[in-house]
Amino acid sequence: MIITDDQIREEIQKAISQNRVMLFMKGTPDFPRCGFSARTVEALNQAGAEFAAIDILPDPRIREQLSVHSGWPTIPQLFVDGELVGGCDIVTELSQTGELGRMVAPAA
């Protein structure tokens, strides 16, 4: 089966709109394949976040289309409520200030 770029872009947009806290990463939360993705997962876990994750490694077009969508060049990328929050550095900084916990807290 051939998957088109359009279908990949659609799946990315669907994942972002359907999951309040959505992480695009290298590897999976249980087996991150990059130190930056691992640190981001750790920060989310510490914040008690429930989040969905997509591994961008299986097809290079996932990363291409994601960066076109977000205007952000690197992986990982965290989205909350459909908005790009940032990559590893920003998520770590927000985690240290406690802001991340407030952002990912379940909507009342």
Added chain:
Amino acid sequence: MTDQVRGLLEDAFPGGEVEVWPFSGADHLSTRIRSDRFAGLTLIDQHKLVYAPVQHLLDDGTIHALQIKTEAP
């Protein structure tokens, strides 16, 4: 590589303080920038300003990652 990135960032943030150093191999760089261009911006917009001048080096794989710490005076 470190010098090239430092030069690009210094050009992008005139009057700012720019530090660049390798933190894990030559293609993983870390930067700390203090600039009044960051005033009033969210973290995401601050980091986008930093990525812009070095975007081509990330795109072609010259640098794998850029760790960013921004400060407004």
